[in-house]
Amino acid sequence: MSDRPRRLRRTAALRDLCAEVRIAPASLIQPHFVVADDRADRPIVALPGISRMGIEPLLRRVETDLELGIRSVLLFGVTDHKDPEGRTGEDANGPAQRAVAALKRRFGDDLTVMADVCLCTYTDHGHCGLLHEGQVANDPSLPRLAAQAVSLAEAGADVIAPSDMMDGRVAAIRKALDGRGFVDRAIMSYAAKYASAFYGPFREAADSAPKNAGPKDRKSYQMDYRNGREAVREALLDQAEGADILMVKPALAYLDVIAAVRQAVDRPVAAYLVSGEYAAIKLLAREGLAAEADLVREHFTAVRRAGADALITYHARAALEQRWL
Numbered sequence: 001m002s003d004r005p006r007r008l009r010r011t012a013a014l015r016d017l018c019a020e021v022r023i024a025p026a027s028l029i030q031p032h033f034v035v036a037d038d039r040a041d042r043p044i045v046a047l048p049g050i051s052r053m054g055i056e057p058l059l060r061r062v063e064t065d066l067e068l069g070i071r072s073v074l075l076f077g078v079t080d081h082k083d084p085e086g087r088t089g090e091d092a093n094g095p096a097q098r099a100v101a102a103l104k105r106r107f108g109d110d111l112t113v114m115a116d117v118c119l120c121t122y123t124d125h126g127h128c129g130l131l132h133e134g135q136v137a138n139d140p141s142l143p144r145l146a147a148q149a150v151s152l153a154e155a156g157a158d159v160i161a162p163s164d165m166m167d168g169r170v171a172a173i174r175k176a177l178d179g180r181g182f183v184d185r186a187i188m189s190y191a192a193k194y195a196s197a198f199y200g201p202f203r204e205a206a207d208s209a210p211k212n213a214g215p216k217d218r219k220s221y222q223m224d225y226r227n228g229r230e231a232v233r234e235a236l237l238d239q240a241e242g243a244d245i246l247m248v249k250p251a252l253a254y255l256d257v258i259a260a261v262r263q264a265v266d267r268p269v270a271a272y273l274v275s276g277e278y279a280a281i282k283l284l285a286r287e288g289l290a291a292e293a294d295l296v297r298e299h300f301t302a303v304r305r306a307g308a309d310a311l312i313t314y315h316a317r318a319a320l321e322q323r324w325l
Helices: 005-009 012-018 055-068 095-110 138-155 169-179 197-206 229-241 252-264 275-286 292-306 316-321
Strands: 028-034 041-043 051-053 072-077 112-117 130-132 135-137 159-162 186-193 245-249 269-273 310-313
Touching: 005 012, 028 055, 028 095, 028 316, 051 055, 055 095, 055 316, 072 095, 095 112, 095 138, 112 138, 130 138, 135 138, 138 159, 138 169, 159 169, 169 186, 169 229, 186 229, 186 252, 197 275, 229 245, 229 252, 245 252, 252 269, 252 292, 269 292, 275 292, 292 310, 292 316, 310 316
Parallel strands: 028 051, 028 072, 028 310, 072 112, 112 159, 159 186, 186 245, 245 269, 269 310
Antiparallel strands: 041 051, 130 135
């Protein structure tokens, strides 16, 4: 028997030499939850190691992360000021806008600042679009999403990341950005965002769960997890509308979707390793059922192997700080 693949697995040095997938720090994006109180640093129980932060602790954290090699962040604004149309999300003095401006002032082009665009954390009903007669209305939601995107671009955001899953929102945002002179600002669309059970910890962190008004869940606009071909359709539509990066969310249960989208589009593909995936790893490690480092390495590698160019992950800092990669 002349063909023995095990020859290249004999030592760690050989395995590293022949590895097909490598994780670079520059491919990791660290999410942050930002609040109005500049000094706030409030740990999130459902996401151990992650906090809701004001500008001062956020700047300190990002400075340390930059030293580790994390050059991209994704910001989510968290606020108590909610209304039926989510207009707080357009406020130039909102927590997300102020955080974007502070980060760009401090770090300039050394840091890529991505800003989530959605209505769920800003609406009193918790849905990602406007409500009309008890249902989420697609087209009336687009101007509000576009206005929020423009406000974040005005604050200095490098990348606008719409997560709402309204049809046509990429085109509406691209038109609004270009119309205000922000032709250089990229759009990273949540192209294939599934109605997943893995979002629970995030909804606690962002106070964005659906409330009493409207549908009880988001299945009428987020994707059905039984569908894979539809994800390619969504990604191609977003690409045609002007998205510069296409995202799949969640990651681990959707490796086939990541691979299919990677084959279909000619733009970078991102994958969001979501809050429930992070919490599950933390729980396994806490219970002594597996080593956190091993779980993170396997998770990251699987997602990269499927075809993701960028990984949005709450584990970015720990992975580099603890030298797990």
